[in-house]
Amino acid sequence: MLAAIDPFSPGVLLATGVTATAASLWLLLPRGQSGRRERTARWVGALLGLAALSAFVATGRRLGGLGEEAVFLIVSLVAVVSAAATVVTRSPVYAAIWFALSLAGVAGVLLVLGAQFLGVATIVVYAGAILVMFLFVLMLAQPSGLAPYDRVSNEPLLAAVAGAVLLGLLSLSIGRLSAGDDPATADPAPAVAVDALQADHVARLGGELFGRHLVAIEAAGVLLLIALVGSIAIVARTEEARVQERRAG
Amino acid sequence: MQSLPMLQNALIVGAILFSLGLVGILARRNLIVMFLAAEMMLQGISVSLVAWSRYHGDWGGQILVIFVLTVAACEAAIALVFVLGAFSRTGRLDAAAWQSLREATLGRVIDRELPASDTLPQKFPTLTPAGVLPETDEDELLQREHV
Structure with a gap:
């Protein structure tokens, strides 16, 4: 049955990409080695990374529309x-x-x-x-x-595997998206609504922002102000504490 | 371009950015690099949101990205203040310098002796001196207030 496996089927491509991603990230992450071994690991890791990238590009090509x-x-x-x-x-x-x-x-x-x-x-x-x-x-x-x-690094192997597995799961579910039968992808709207080439793109974005989302904009402004005041207050308090420490000590 | 494959390609780019940020925040120990990785996860989310917005012809995704930008700016300001405070207490930008705050059941991170790195010190280009050295009076140089 081995002959029945198409080496370029999406599943195999995805598995290759995920494995290569994990291995390459593990090789590339700093692991406190001596210079020579680190350089070798970096080269191998970069090559594996290229392999992972080409696997993902091939997946995209299979999805279509990447060539143009x-x-x-x-x-x-x-x-x-x-x-x-x-x-x-x-x-x-x-x-x-x-x-x-x-x-x-x-x-x-x-x-x-x-x-x-x-x-x-x-x-x-x-x-x-x-x-x-x-x-x-x-x-x-x-x-x-x-x-x-x-x-x-902290646990380079576990971190690389965790990232690659998450990436694999995400791409799997992205690859399964299909038009029509899913409420998320049903009904692609006409392109005119958010086209960047329209002359009044920014004006319409601003209209939407200050129309439907006016309260949220106000909240975001308050958030920015609070962050500014808060960061200055924290710095000032630590400086004060340091000065008092120096006086006491 | 308003098609499902385009949406999927953009979503995959967003997923890659998100996963790389996750690896960075899990693995790296420098506090600043950890924050860069967190910002990278936000970038991945932004790409996905804009792709959905494009696909549905709806402004919602782009509006959300604007708020993501706002929150990222706030987060960076507050976080850098904390990082500076942590640095002035420990003298290091190391996340493991704060491991006394860990769970009681977790083991301690023990740093092993690192092999010497044989990277050469960085060399910067220098300009060849041109023209004649101007005559200077040493006494005058010593008495100057501002150099």
């Missing part, structure tokens, strides 16, 4: 590859920079999906503000060179 969407393929590869690099890079500063590249890829994906405002907002808010804040803290707190805790 070359732009989508490119930006999503940028997003996914740099996301993997963020997770496995030893130096946290490089991790932050890889994360910025991953954000650029995600913004590209959002643009392809017809959310131009969100694509730009991702770049502005995440890469412009949040990431720079992360880098500030890193520069304040990071000792020179690689810290020992950057060279080891």
Whole structure:
């Protein structure tokens, strides 16, 4: 019966992809090895990662529509590859920079999906503000060179397997989505509603936001204010405590 | 493009980002990298939400992503304050520095001796000096208030 197994059937592709993902993440995660073994592991892990990626791309091709969407393929590869690099890079500063590249890829994906405002907002808010804040803290707190805790991971094997299994389950259920018989996928609406190419895309998004979701916007504004006040209050209190400690001691 | 395969491809990209973020937050020990991984999970969710919004021609997904962005900004502000506080107490950005807070039944993380890393110290490019060195008066340099 072995001959009956088609090596390119979706199930086999998915199983290969999940296994390769787990193995590659395990090899790539920092495990506190000596330099030479680490380099070898990194190469093997990168190759396995490429295999996993191509398995997932092949799954997508089988789902159809990936060939003509070359732009989508490119930006999503940028997003996914740099996301993997963020997770496995030893130096946290490089991790932050890889994360910025991953954000650029995600913004590209959002643009392809017809959310131009969100694509730009991702770049502005995440890469412009949040990431720079992360880098500030890193520069304040990071000792020179690689810290020992950057060279080891908590349970790299279990973490990699957990991530790969979750990914496999998610892709399995995504692959089973079919149009029509499922309420979630029934009735794809006409494309005009959220098309990014429309001239008044942002205006209509704003109209929706400040019309139906006005209360939620107010709540989000209050949340931002509270976060700002709260973070300043926490910093001020710890500074005060430190000064008093110094006086007492 | 308004099709089921397109939706599935975008959902798979979102799932990959989410799982990678999960691996990062489980495995890494640097607090900052853990937060980057958490933000990456949020990115995966955003991609999925926008894909659904596109498929159904509904604004709901995009609106939700805007709120995800808002909450992520708040979360980053508060979390970084806590990370800075933790750093000023322990002098490390290590999650295992706080393992005295763990469950009573869990074992302690014990760091083994790491093999020496043979990575070379980073070399930065230098510019070749050009022109003539300006004449400086050493006494004047010492007396300057601002350099």
